[in-house]
Amino acid sequence: MRKIRTYNQISSRGLDRFSRDSYEVGSEIAQPEAILLRSHKLTVDQIPDSVNAIARAGAGVNNIPIDECTHNGVVVFNTPGANANAVKELVLAGLLLSSRGICEGMQYVQALTENDPAILNKEVEKGKKAYAGVELTGKTLGVVGLGAIGANVANMALELGMEVIGYDPAISVEAAWRLSSDVQRAENLGALLAKCDYVTLHVPAIEATKGMINSEALSSAKQGLKLLNFARGEIVDNDAMLAALEVGKVARYISDFPSLELLGNDKVSLLPHLGASTVEAEENCAIMGANQLVDFLENGNIKNSVNFPQIRMERTHGYRLTFANDNVPKVLSQVLALLADMNINVIDLLNKSRNDIAYTILDIEQQPDAQLLAAVAGVEHVFHVRAV
Ligand SMILES: NC(=O)c1ccc[n+]([C@@H]2O[C@H](COP(=O)([O-])OP(=O)(O)OC[C@H]3O[C@@H](n4cnc5c(N)ncnc54)[C@H](O)[C@@H]3O)[C@@H](O)[C@H]2O)c1
Numbered sequence: 001m002r003k004i005r006t007y008n009q010i011s012s013r014g015l016d017r018f019s020r021d022s023y024e025v026g027s028e029i030a031q032p033e034a035i036l037l038r039s040h041k042l043t044v045d046q047i048p049d050s051v052n053a054i055a056r057a058g059a060g061v062n063n064i065p066i067d068e069c070t071h072n073g074v075v076v077f078n079t080p081g082a083n084a085n086a087v088k089e090l091v092l093a094g095l096l097l098s099s100r101g102i103c104e105g106m107q108y109v110q111a112l113t114e115n116d117p118a119i120l121n122k123e124v125e126k127g128k129k130a131y132a133g134v135e136l137t138g139k140t141l142g143v144v145g146l147g148a149i150g151a152n153v154a155n156m157a158l159e160l161g162m163e164v165i166g167y168d169p170a171i172s173v174e175a176a177w178r179l180s181s182d183v184q185r186a187e188n189l190g191a192l193l194a195k196c197d198y199v200t201l202h203v204p205a206i207e208a209t210k211g212m213i214n215s216e217a218l219s220s221a222k223q224g225l226k227l228l229n230f231a232r233g234e235i236v237d238n239d240a241m242l243a244a245l246e247v248g249k250v251a252r253y254i255s256d257f258p259s260l261e262l263l264g265n266d267k268v269s270l271l272p273h274l275g276a277s278t279v280e281a282e283e284n285c286a287i288m289g290a291n292q293l294v295d296f297l298e299n300g301n302i303k304n305s306v307n308f309p310q311i312r313m314e315r316t317h318g319y320r321l322t323f324a325n326d327n328v329p330k331v332l333s334q335v336l337a338l339l340a341d342m343n344i345n346v347i348d349l350l351n352k353s354r355n356d357i358a359y360t361i362l363d364i365e366q367q368p369d370a371q372l373l374a375a376v377a378g379v380e381h382v383f384h385v386r387a388v
Pocket residue numbers: 058059060061080081083084087144145146147148149150167168169170171172175202203204205208209230231232256273274275276277
């Protein structure tokens with residue numbers, strides 16, 4: 001039986017991908033071969049040597065110690081785009097919440113205690129002027145990060161009649177194809193902030209983006225900016241944000257990431273990390289994550305990894321082994337020489353690399369035994385070997 005350890009609430013539609021005959025899946029499993037999780041902050045000591053793969057049912061992988069995983073040959077997957085629509089729809093809510101007195105108006109009505117319908121109506125008509133807002137049509141939205149979510153948000157905003165300016169210095173070709181040509185391009189973050197009434201963040205939490213919305217960036221912003229953060233809390237410097245809210249530089253901060261210093265500020269609206277919390281997104285992410293794990297565990301194929309190359313080799317006959325190594329010359333030739341010395345015929349092979357690592361799928365005529373696996377593992381620069 002293969003063992004999968006789960007963290008967080010994973011949709012049963014995804015868990016169903018692990019057949020009951022071959023997999024044991026649960027939150028109490030010890031020595032798992034793989035981990036499937038959502039936002040759980042995974043520590044190195046929670047990744048035993050038995051683990052070959054980790055799948056994040058979601059986009060952000062800042063809760064996983066990627067470098068340590070790569071070093072140990074652990075393949076980390078995410079599920080690109082699987083929750084993008086859910087986040088896009090909540091961004092729409094964020095745009096409306098920051099423009100109209102929706103929550104304040106509801107709180108006002110909830111607190112009314114009139115018994116007489118005519119007086120209630122009069123009270124409502126008198127009170128509503130305090131909650132008037134502005135429309136989105138004709139306003140300018142800045143989208144920082146134009147990947148799966150950002151591109152969706154940008155296209156949606158155009159349909160709402162907004163002007164849209166995007167900033168993404170590392171946009172992928174696929175993402176660029178998804179984006180409407182009506183989205184204007186900003187050369188840098190400051191230029192985008194200077195022109196926008198609303199800005200929405202859709203970048204990953206990586207070294208380059210942590211604190212990217214700081215006092216310097218906010219000083220470039222248009223007075224009265226409404227900022228939406230459905231990306232990650234650490235992308236915004238909260239002290240700088242509070243200072244900008246104090247002087248009205250930022251009129252409203254909507255964030256999916258509560259933190260102590262933001263609580264209680266009436267210009268800040270905080271949600272409990274709800275961006276991907278829809279039935280559909282949770283199913284999509286769980287199914288995609290589980291499918292990727294199954295294909296990796298059973299065939300060694302890798303799709304949507306954040307640290308290993310994409311690789312897929314059709315299974316025909318024979319036996320399969322995979323190995324990962326430092327991306328330096330002569331490793332593959334040494335492994336092939338070793339197989340030749342052991343008189344083992346190779347049926348097929350595929351080798352791919354990504355940055356500093358290479359990964360090979362080898363189909364051979366003989367079932368790999370412990371001796372063969374140990375011999376491959378002993379080749380200099382090979383750091384992970386598996387019979388699949
Ligand atoms: N609130 C939620 O529940 C929720 C749900 C999904 C994703 N997220 C967050 O949103 C992030 C984006 O998700 P996605 O699915 O769109 O990911 P994605 O990988 O498709 O897109 C991210 C984009 O950000 C761009 N980028 C990277 N660094 C940048 C920088 N310095 N400046 C501008 N752009 C930069 C990349 O080039 C890429 O196009 C995730 O990493 C995650 O942290 C949050």
